[in-house]
Amino acid sequence: MAQSKVSWMIGGAQGTGVDSAANIFSRAAASSGLNVFGKREYYSNIKGEHSYFSVTLSNSVIRSHMDEVHLLATFDSETIIRHAWEVESGGGIIFDPKQTSEKITSIPTLEKNVVSGILERLKGEGLGNSVMDVLEVAKKNGVKLYPLPYVDLLKQVGEKIGETQLSILSRMTNVMAVAASFALFKLPEEHLFKAIEQVFKAKAKVAKMNIEAAKIAAEYAVRNFSNNGISFHIEPRPAKEQRLLINGTSAVALGKIVAGCRFQTYYPITPASDESVYLEDHEVFESREVEVLAENPHQAESMELNGKGSIVVVQTEDEIAAITMATGAALAGARAATATSGPGFSLMTEGLGWAGMNEVPVVITLYQRGGPSTGLPTRHEQGDMLFVLHAGHGEFPRIVIASGDIEEAFYDAIAAFNYAERYQTPVIHLLDKALANSTMTVRKFVYNDLVIDRGKLYFEWPSANGPYKRFEFTDDGISPRTVLGAAGGIFWNTGDEHDEFGHISEEPVNRCRMMEKRMRKLETADAEIPDREKVIIHGDVDAPYIIVSWGSTKGAILDAIEYHAQHGLRFAFAQVKLLSPFPTKLLQELLPRYERIICVEQNYSGQFAQLLAMRTCIKPHNLILKYNGRPFSFSEARDTLKRAIEKNEARIVTNAGA
Amino acid sequence: MAVKLTLANYRTNVHNDWCPGCGDFGILSAIQMALADMQLDPSNIAIFSGIGCSGKTPHYINTYGIHTLHGRVLPYALGAKLANPSLIVLAVGGDGDGLGIGAGHFVNAGRRNVDITYIVHDNGVYGLTKGQASPTLKRGLRPKSLPRPNINEAINPIAIAIAAGYTFVARAYAYDNKHLKEIIRKAISHKGSAFIDVLQPCPTYNDITTKEWYAGEDRIDPETRKPIPRVYKLEDTGYDGEVQSPDPAEAEKKIAVALAKSFEWGDRIPIGVFYRNPYVPSYEERIASRIPNYLTIPPARQPIHDAEKHPTADIEQIMEEFLVTEA
Numbered sequence: 008m009a010q011s012k013v014s015w016m017i018g019g020a021q022g023t024g025v026d027s028a029a030n031i032f033s034r035a036a037a038s039s040g041l042n043v044f045g046k047r048e049y050y051s052n053i054k055g056e057h058s059y060f061s062v063t064l065s066n067s068v069i070r071s072h073m074d075e076v077h078l079l080a081t082f083d084s085e086t087i088i089r090h091a092w093e094v095e096s097g098g099g100i101i102f103d104p105k106q107t108s109e110k111i112t113s114i115p116t117l118e119k120n121v122v123s124g125i126l127e128r129l130k131g132e133g134l135g136n137s138v139m140d141v142l143e144v145a146k147k148n149g150v151k152l153y154p155l156p157y158v159d160l161l162k163q164v165g166e167k168i169g170e171t172q173l174s175i176l177s178r179m180t181n182v183m184a185v186a187a188s189f190a191l192f193k194l195p196e197e198h199l200f201k202a203i204e205q206v207f208k209a210k211a212k213v214a215k216m217n218i219e220a221a222k223i224a225a226e227y228a229v230r231n232f233s234n235n236g237i238s239f240h241i242e243p244r245p246a247k248e249q250r251l252l253i254n255g256t257s258a259v260a261l262g263k264i265v266a267g268c269r270f271q272t273y274y275p276i277t278p279a280s281d282e283s284v285y286l287e288d289h290e291v292f293e294s295r296e297v298e299v300l301a302e303n304p305h306q307a308e309s310m311e312l313n314g315k316g317s318i319v320v321v322q323t324e325d326e327i328a329a330i331t332m333a334t335g336a337a338l339a340g341a342r343a344a345t346a347t348s349g350p351g352f353s354l355m356t357e358g359l360g361w362a363g364m365n366e367v368p369v370v371i372t373l374y375q376r377g378g379p380s381t382g383l384p385t386r387h388e389q390g391d392m393l394f395v396l397h398a399g400h401g402e403f404p405r406i407v408i409a410s411g412d413i414e415e416a417f418y419d420a421i422a423a424f425n426y427a428e429r430y431q432t433p434v435i436h437l438l439d440k441a442l443a444n445s446t447m448t449v450r451k452f453v454y455n456d457l458v459i460d461r462g463k464l465y466f467e468w469p470s471a472n473g474p475y476k477r478f479e480f481t482d483d484g485i486s487p488r489t490v491l492g493a494a495g496g497i498f499w500n501t502g503d504e505h506d507e508f509g510h511i512s513e514e515p516v517n518r519c520r521m522m523e524k525r526m527r528k529l530e531t532a533d534a535e536i537p538d539r540e541k542v543i544i545h546g547d548v549d550a551p552y553i554i555v556s557w558g559s560t561k562g563a564i565l566d567a568i569e570y571h572a573q574h575g576l577r578f579a580f581a582q583v584k585l586l587s588p589f590p591t592k593l594l595q596e597l598l599p600r601y602e603r604i605i606c607v608e609q610n611y612s613g614q615f616a617q618l619l620a621m622r623t624c625i626k627p628h629n630l631i632l633k634y635n636g637r638p639f640s641f642s643e644a645r646d647t648l649k650r651a652i653e654k655n656e657a658r659i660v661t662n663a664g665a
Numbered sequence: 666m667a668v669k670l671t672l673a674n675y676r677t678n679v680h681n682d683w684c685p686g687c688g689d690f691g692i693l694s695a696i697q698m699a700l701a702d703m704q705l706d707p708s709n710i711a712i713f714s715g716i717g718c719s720g721k722t723p724h725y726i727n728t729y730g731i732h733t734l735h736g737r738v739l740p741y742a743l744g745a746k747l748a749n750p751s752l753i754v755l756a757v758g759g760d761g762d763g764l765g766i767g768a769g770h771f772v773n774a775g776r777r778n779v780d781i782t783y784i785v786h787d788n789g790v791y792g793l794t795k796g797q798a799s800p801t802l803k804r805g806l807r808p809k810s811l812p813r814p815n816i817n818e819a820i821n822p823i824a825i826a827i828a829a830g831y832t833f834v835a836r837a838y839a840y841d842n843k844h845l846k847e848i849i850r851k852a853i854s855h856k857g858s859a860f861i862d863v864l865q866p867c868p869t870y871n872d873i874t875t876k877e878w879y880a881g882e883d884r885i886d887p888e889t890r891k892p893i894p895r896v897y898k899l900e901d902t903g904y905d906g907e908v909q910s911p912d913p914a915e916a917e918k919k920i921a922v923a924l925a926k927s928f929e930w931g932d933r934i935p936i937g938v939f940y941r942n943p944y945v946p947s948y949e950e951r952i953a954s955r956i957p958n959y960l961t962i963p964p965a966r967q968p969i970h971d972a973e974k975h976p977t978a979d980i981e982q983i984m985e986e987f988l989v990t991e992a
Contacts, residue, residue, distance in 0.1 A: 246989070251987040265976045269965075269969070295971070316967055316969075317956040319952060319959070321747065323773075324772075327737060327770075328769075331741045332740040332741065338745055339965040341749070357734055457975065458970075458974045459969055490965060491711045499729075500731045502733065
């Protein structure tokens with residue numbers, strides 16, 4: 008019987024090709040017409056620790072991973088020991104028969120508590136302490152075992168391609184695991200070969216070798232496993248639209264290029280650096296020839312653009328330099344940004360305050376990860392929201408937006424710069440590790456009709472306008488903004504309170520007017536920003552219950568409420584995208600219509616629930632929280648939402664994921 | 666330029682609240698004189714500053730003036746310059762600002778060699794917070810507001826600047842503002858990161874390295890009956906810190922000589938250009954070698970939208986990497 012979605016997992020030591028295997032598998036599945044969601048888990052380590060990739064395939068929309076594994080592909084013992092338990096009855100495990108005698112206790116990268124937990128479990132089943140014993144448990148639970156003799160098969164590959172060195176051949180182990188998986192799922196293998204070619208585009212010889220390896224592994228799997236196949240299959244359907252298979256950091260990077268971000272700074276940090284490295288790798292890009300208008304202040308530059316645009320990416324000495332350098336570039340008139348994670352953002356707070364005080368449009372892309380301190384450097388959390396909203400001493404306006412998925416992240420990256428320049432204030436684009444490192448099929452980005460709104464920006468200040476005042480008092484709080492180097496537009500900035508020209512002033516009347524002017528920009532933003540950019544309402548609006556959440560929980564929630572809708576449990580879902588200025592009115596009107604308000608987020612203290620109470624006086628009935636460093640799965644969103652409704656617990660903590 | 670710019674064009678009418686006799690006045694007027702001498706367009710100049718008394722400098726100069734955070738003046742200045750390399754960018758700050766809280770930025774800016782001029786007001790104390798010891802105060806000294814003699818060694822800004830990679834390294838004295846002006850002019854004309862350590866008395870809190878001390882009033886020449894000044898000019902001694910060829914061996918030699926010279930202090934204090942190397946490519950040139958049209962359309966000058974405000978960037982080609990190809 009064909010399912011609507013199936014899940015596959017591959018694991019191995021870091022540095023042994025887990026990521027590229029997942030990439031090939033995902034690409035191949037996507038090109039067969041399926042939609043893909045891939046979740047990547049890895050340690051803060053370069054080589055040797057366990058990493059794994061979970062890929063969920065669907066022939067309709069898919070937005071999250073699931074805990075249940077249908078096929079587990081392994082080539083080391085640790086992956087079996089850690090993940091065999093997650094495989095569903097009717098599913099299967101591909102493994103190396105040479106490793107099954109290995110003792111669980113002999114694997115140094117397994118944490119002590121994990122080992123003792125597993126030993127206890129095996130003892131309870133009356134089994135020993137080897138990898139085979141773990142596989143025995145799986146077998147008892149209805150999981151099928153597929154021994155793949157990697158070394159023998161690699162030797163066959165070697166004979167075919169004329170390569171005897173096992174160290175070279177063994178680099179194709181991962182592809183063999185993928186090929187056997189593809190065969191077990193009965194997915195068309197031509198897509199697999201094409202994906203291999205695409206991934207090894209720059210190395211034709213490597214591509215050829217890997218295709219040979221894939222063919223031999225697939226043949227072996229068909230020959231030996233097909234009369235005892237897995238019970239999970241999916242029917243590829245031709246996709247209706249052009250799609251991308253992309254992760255969050257690349258999506259944001261592309262958004263920044265489209266937005267006109269031409270200056271990006273960063274200090275290396277997981278998981279944010281990938282975005283900046285991608286940008287540097289694509290520092291020169293195509294640019295449309297534009298019709299040059301006589302009054303365009305950049306007429307000369309437009310003529311010289313020659314179809315090429317560029318972005319300067321600077322790796323700074325620390326995150327303080329990252330935000331201040333980006334701010335300097337913004338003062339000069341470039342759309343400028345920095346990308347970081349929690350620990351880096353902590354260092355940026357003084358620069359954030361200065362940009363707020365001096366009304367500089369700078370964008371900070373923040374990929375949250377497990378905190379506090381260095382916390383869980385490679386793991387996921389939504390723990391920085393309240394910090395981001397309040398970071399910095401004193402009071403200044405900031406705009407904070409949170410993306411719910413990878414597709415949104417692209418468009419939000421563009422909105423971030425528009426808000427920054429229109430309201431002349433720092434904008435924080437809030438993302439997280441789950442969005443950064445997940446891979447997903449999304450609709451191809453469409454951007455030619457988007458609008459670049461630079462606000463009250465002047466590249467020169469006509470003397471007819473009178474003396475230029477950078478912080479001129481205005482009704483909407485927004486003053487005309489010139490850039491460094493603009494003729495007639497000289498201004499001063501200072502972190503001190505200042506007058507309209509930007510000179511230091513400690514005088515109390517001016518202080519009040521200036522404070523009110525700055526803060527008024529938030530009211531202006533609140534009045535101008537359309538509702539759809541503040542809160543997206545999903546699901547069944549007439550349902551009795553409403554889920555309120557923000558950020559990357561979106562995917563799991565949507566997949567879960569879709570599941571529940573088919574089983575008679577109806578939910579509405581308010582995804583809050585704009586966290587500052589907070590959509591108070593909108594939520595005050597919306598939420599009380601529902602019998603039950605359920606807040607879902609990935610932190611310990613229910614930060615969004617606190618914010619909601621503070622801004623709207625509305626307290627959610629149920630909190631569903633998770634803070635074990637692993638993103639919400641479809642499975643646990645499904646189960647905890649049901650539990651919230653049935654048992655009405657005030658606080659539900661969930662902790663799936665290895 | 667049709668109209669000749671005078672000093673008045675570089676002045677603002679902002680009330681100056683520095684203490685009477687402060688060395689900052691000498692530095693301020695030297696900057697203004699250098700800009701006027703060079704006839705630089707005020708609206709094409711951006712002067713950045715850190716925090717402290719020296720941080721107020723930009724408010725007194727009629728150019729773009731950005732008074733930033735404590736210790737962070739350099740990254741702000743570098744960001745502006747890299748976004749628009751046609752700007753003339755100056756950075757000013759105190760010794761505590763640049764060599765204490767901002768030391769990391771000071772060192773790392775040297776590695777880049779962005780075409781800016783960085784002037785450090787070096788008076789050995791944190792004036793605005795009432796005279797605590799700064800990183801350039803010698804160990805054992807006790808200016809009047811220190812409860813105990815300074816427990817830390819002083820750092821050598823000239824040596825650090827040279828070691829960090831600044832390609833123009835000079836020292837000047839705030840009360841010789843004609844000499845300082847000339848140094849500033851040379852620094853602005855230099856293509857690369859120029860560092861000027863400006864010795865200045867703090868008349869309120871530093872009662873040790875005072876104007877009188879620099880002038881040598883405590884040591885009278887028995888013959889001339891005149892004080893023997895401590896400060897002397899390198900150029901008067903035939904010292905030449907200029908690298909004359911792109912040969913790295915020559916730069917190494919000049920660096921060694923300059924480093925040795927930088928440790929001279931006490932009875933004789935050299936001012937002038939310690940080291941200059943015009944052969945190190947600036948950061949802007951390094952970018953331009955990767956982004957060919959960087960200097961003509963740098964980040965701040967790129968048209969990012971068309972007349973209808975639609976984005977001009979075309980990412981079709983780079984999206985191909987992610988495109989799912991159907992069979």
